[in-house]
Structures are given as structure tokens and as C-alpha cells.
Amino acid sequence: MSQQSIAVTTHASEPFRWKRFFSPENRYLAPAFITCILIVGHLSFGILESYKKTGVAIAASLLAELILGGILSGKWPNLASAYISGISVGILVRSPAFWPYAICAVVSIMSKYVLRLKGRHIWNPSNFGISVLLFLAPETVATLSIQWGNYLLPMVVIWVLGSIIIWRVRRFHITGTYVVCFLVFAILRSYLTGSPWQSEVAPLTGPMYQLFIFFMITDPKTTVRSKFWQCVVVSFVALAEMILRLSQVVYAPFYALFLVGPAALLIEMWFDSRRTAPVRVAA
């Protein structure tokens, strides 16, 4: 989960305005939202493994960003993105041990600096970190796979608030497309496997998906540029997820984004390079 690439405009002397707060220019909107989810989810239902573990994830993430940003760019980086990555790891990773939180957070941040092509990082940081950990340390790590509480209200609040925020930052089309595709593919899976359709739709009602669709797949840094192709790519993420689900892969959404997201970016870069390549003149 990365952060808006749009520059920050400061209005320190002006009074607080809701409209400005919910504007695409506010790069602290997403951190504020995910913090709210964390606090409400934990105080209501104890979603965190522990404060300490989430603290470790956030601290490791911030520290990695500070050090790497300082070393490689020579200036202090804005920490909003690292904060989102850390808090996402803190919420999504479930492990009795401390080390997975630290390693996942650091690997997530490092992936931004190491796995780069033409100045862009190609994996969503926390998607990369979590996927790697799930793949390599399944005996120690799982992800948040349960619901929060028995009540509809928290889910509705998160969906409504999340939708408003995502709409305000002009990325609702990504989330909306994914949800529609997921539902269609869920019905298709139900038809193909004979499972009740409710069980196929069930994951979408859990908090893991709420974080996934509001924060992970909408990351501006690791999505393609055009609105149309963003919708196409996220449809392919949903399709890849369906294929993985038919193979009974528990963490299908993470792996689907892990596979499709970078592929889409690479294709976009390839098209860009073709467009900007110098025209050869025959001698």
C-alpha cells in the first residue's frame, strides 16, 4: 500500500476544512483512514495480534523508509506511505512471533528501492512483503482471515467511508470494477465447483478484503496510468484470483495482485518505451 504521488499543498494558517481534508491533494487522508480502521477494529474486536507487534511493524517500516530514503535520495522522505505499509502489515499479518512483522515491513519498504525499473517500483510494497512471507514462512505466518465482530454496522461504515475516500481521490473505479468482477467470478466459481454462492462471496465481507480493495489495489504508484486500463488490469487481478481460487489457494488475492500488477506495469513501460523511442532514419 503506497501513497498518492500528488504533491502536498500546505495550508497551515487556514482553518480546517472537510472538503480539503477529503481532497486528492491530501496525502494524509489514506493514513488517517487506515488508522481509524485500526483503532476502531481493535478497540471493538481486538483485531490486532498485539499493540507491540503492530508497533514493531510500523516502527520497522518508518525506520526502513527513513534510512533508505536518506541513503538513496539524500533527503528525508515523506513517511505517509511507509506508515500505511507498516500499519497494513500490522493488521494483515497474523503471527505469534515478532520477527515476521519486522521482516515483512522492512522487505515491503526495501522492495520499493530495490525492485525498480525505469525509476518506478513495480510491486505494491506491502503486497510484495506479505506475499513473500506467506509463501516462504507458512508455518509461522497467516493473514487476517476472519471477520471483525458479528455486526453489520462496522462493515457498512468501513465500506461507506472507504468508498467516499476512494471516490474523492479518484480511484473508486478501480475498487468498483474489482468488486463487480469478484462477484461475477464468485457466481461463476459457485457454478463450476458446486459450492454455495454465499461461501464464494463470503471473503468479500471480511476485513482482509476491505483493506485489500481500498488500499492495495488502488495504490497509484503501482497501477497503470489510464483509467480504462486500470479497470482492465484490476479485472485481470480478479480473474487471476479466480483461477488461483479454483486451485484452492488460500491467499489468492495477494498472489493475484503480486502476479498481475507488475506484469501490467511492465507492459505499460514497454508501450511507453516504444512510443518514445527515437525514430531511426535509414542511411
Add this chain to the structure above:
Amino acid sequence: MRGPIARIALAVVFVGLVISPLIIKRFASRNDRATTQLDPKAALARHGFYLEEVSHAAGVNFVHQAPTLDPRLNHIMPQVASMGASVSIVDFDHDGWPDIYVTTSKEGGKNALYRNLHDGTFKDVAEEMGVADVNRPGTGVSMSAVWGDYDNDGFEDLLLIKWGKPELFHNDGGHGFTRVTDQAGLPPWINANTALWFDYDGDGLLDLFIGGYYSEDVDLWHLASTKMMPDSFEYAKNGGRKYLFHNLGSGKFEEVSAKLGINSRRWALASAAADLRGTGHPDLFVANDYGVSELYFNDGKSFHEVGEQTGVGFAPKSGMNASFGDILNQGRYAVYVSNISEDGVLIQGNNLWMPKEGTSGENLKFENLARDFGVEIGGWSFGAQFGDLNNDGTLDLYLTNGYVSLDRNRSYWYDFSKIAGGHSLIIEDAKNWPAMEGRSLSGYQAKHVWLNDGSGKFIDVAQAVGVTDTYDGRAVALADLWNRGVLDVVVANQRGPLLIYKNTVTPENKWVEFELEGTKSNRSAIGAQVTVFWNGQQQVQEVSGGSGFAAQNQRRLHFGLGKIAQVEKAVIRWPGGQIQTIENPAANEIHVIKESS
């Protein structure tokens, strides 16, 4: 610092970090498990004991059978009908030798009461004693049994809990049992998996706690609705109610749970009672499936729930066991709660709740040190018991596990995790659950026998000491079955055989056992604490009226002493509050102690 060298260094560190989980796994697996197969001599030399499975040689050929519930549950029957194998140890005929009662759960199936014949074998006498035919169609099926002398006549009586009608049987002098359920005033139907005897008010009469699992208005054979599953995987509150039956003294019981502060509809799977605060009153620990554990402090007149306050009731898991043990010989109990861990899907980890340094009484707090102590990951864990298996003076831990073992090559976990993450409206309705179609769910798991090194570390020696079965284990009970001064292990398996692991312990290690009988206190002495002082250390144990999962250990308390044959003293605190001190009790002896009047 922005040159290619920095970037190469960064890439190397990155790769190192990415592969670090593999390195950690390799390192951990090397340390955690002794992987050698059983070699008795080597096991004795290295671990001080080994276990041999002797059920057939002992004349025990009991196989648990699961029930067949409402046909609307057929698609998920193996996971719904996944409990009911239980074991309890009792000396029902008062001959000084432990007997074994085991339950089956098939409609019409017969439970067994294995009388100890003193020659290494047992004989099933349940039929002639009148406690076999207790699973008749329409009355539900057995889930667990606990023994306690509720009328203080010197013979242990039997409480049988079922998904169905609970039954109380009076022990008629060891010659037979009389059904006294109706006189006792027990409810017509409870879907319960846990019960225990304890004297919560110290009046000398054993009271009774029963924890419901499915709601009591659910008849699993004739469902009114398929909306009978938990409404959450971790926050469910639509389970069975809890019952606290106060013993009125004339074979009658009064249900007082709500009056005394026990109000819960969590899905209870295990319970145990012990005096955690030194008040003289047993506190009650309830491990709940699909939610947090509950701890009820007992002031002798009422209970108040302190799970969250003490730390044991905040993070919801899938509690399936509750057992107490003074594992550091500090005179304080740890509580072991088993949960679910499945590689790559769900890593809840078991809980070892240790009392926090500097906290006691009303301010008692616990911290989970399962990982630090090495007893955290145990698969789909069920019953566990603390006991000194090698008589070295520290309590070890035996854990059984495994949920549904069907097709070895096909797992139900993907579908299970899919539905478990769904909203309550989806998860609570059984018809929404994908069909199991013969797939396993955490099946064929290796068991754990964790040996305590006395300094806060447990090492798994299961394979090395001969515990190699992979049945779907449920209940574990420890008892000195043949009065040899060692703890044998009896394991009840779901849809599997009853296993008796006979223990052989190095003779270098000494032991002492205490068989207690109350006079002013309840005659079973349930709740009596014995603290043994030897070699500059102490260990406390308490007579239990039920612990672990669907199990009851022998009432006799067993202490290993290591190589030290000299016991300084044993201090008994009876449930009535009286303190009795036995100076220099001889080692390698069973001491039969009557409460002094």
C-alpha cells in the same frame, strides 16, 4: 551513498531478508524437535522415560464412533460430528487401582467402564454396572464424563454430559450405578462438551459446572433451522448457555449461574477450576471455541468475569483445552489453552498463560509465554495435560491434536478459511458451508510430548519416546494405572481407538503420590492443594474434578522428585481451609491421607 555499490549492497541485504524466513525455519526445526524414533534405552538415558502403547495387551479394544446428525448437515458431517471421544480416570470400586471410563458417540453405542484387574489388564464392566447403554436414540450422545462423590458416601458418582440429555449416576458402593438425573433436577437437554465438579462455596458438597457448546434449543438430529453454526469464527456468542448447579445436599441441585454471575453464550469447549489467588476458593477458567477465554474469579459466594482484565480474555482464538500446572515450581499455576495452527492458513498458536511477576490476588494478570517456552505450535490442538512424565521434578506437557483425518491428499482448509472469513449471516447457516467431500481438515497430525527442562523451555520428544500415533486425538488423561509411581497416558481419539501409553521411567528418579480423602471437605477432596517441598524447591498441585478437554486425570496427585529421595514436607490445604502438614513423607510411596478432624 547513491552509487552502484550502495545499490548492490542494498540488493544483497534485500535478498538476505527475503530468504530469512527459510533460515529461521531451518534453525527452529533443528532446535524444537527430537526426531529420532523410539529406542527405549536411548530414550531412558536421554529423556528419562519412554511410552509404549499397550491397549490391546491390556484388554482394551475400544473404538470411538461418531454420531450421524440431521441429514441437512451431511455435507459437513465430519466436522460437526467431530467431538465426543472422552476419557476419565476413576477408582469407582474404591480398590486403590485406577479404572477408566470412556465414551462413544454413535447413536445406540455403548460407553465402557474398564475395571482395573491389578494384573496389567482391564475388563469392561460398564454393561453390568449400568453405565454403558447411555446413547439411546432420542436422548443424544455422550460427549464427556466427570466423576465426583457428590453425596460424600465414599464412592465416586458419574456425571455424563451429552449433546442431549445430561445424566447423573449414583455409585452404589462400587457394585452398580443408579440413574438419579431426575431427582437431581438436571435440564432436559444441553449440547455440552465440558463439565467439572468443584466445591465453589466450600460447604463440603461438590457443585457442578456445565458449559454449553451448541445452543440448548438445538436438537442436532432434528434441526429446526440450519442456522445453528457459530455466527463468527472469533466473536461468536450464539452458543450454549452455562450452568452452575449448587449441591443442596439431598441429591438435589439448584441452578444458580445467573444469580452468581456466570452469564455467557460463548461456545465452551473446556473448563478447569483451581485456586489461582490463594483465596481458598476455586476460580473457574473456561476455554471457548470461536472466541475469547473466560476467567471467573470466585469469592465463595459469587463469580465475576475477569478474562480481559487478567489478559487471558482479549485476543479471540479457538480454545479447546484448559489445564493448570505449576511448571516452574513456583507455587503458582500456569494455564494451558489449546488452539488451531495450520501452516499457511491459520496460526493462532496455543496459549501458555503464566502469572505475571508482581501480580497476585485481585490484580493477578497473565501473559502468554507459549512461544518463549516452546509449547505454542501444536497443530489443530485438543486435549493437553501437565504431569511429570519422567519424574524429574518438573511438569511436562502432553498434547494431542488432529481434527478430521479423511483423504490424506485432499484438504478442506481452503473452503474452511473462505467461509470462516465471511459475515455472520453467511457463516451461521450450515447450508452455506461448502461440502467436505471426504477431504481432511488438519488430519493425521503428529502429537506433542513436551519435556520441561525446569528453566522455562520445553522440548518436543514425542517421536523419540514412542508417541507416534496420528489419530484425531481429543482427550488426554494421566494416571498411575498400575500403582508403579509413574504417570501413564490414556488418549481418547475421535473415530479412533482408545490408546493406553504405558510409561517406563528411569528408576533413578524418585516420586511420591498422595491419595486424599476429605472428611469435613468434600470426600473426593476435589480442590485440595498439596505443596511438596524438597531439595530447596516446591511444587503445588490441586485435585481436579475435570480438566483438559473432555477428560479427568486420576484424583491422586503424583509428584516426581528427580534423584532426591528426601522430601522435606507436604502441605495439604483442604477445600474447607484446613492446613495439614506431612513431615518427611517417604519417597516412592503412595500416601493415603484423610483430612484430620
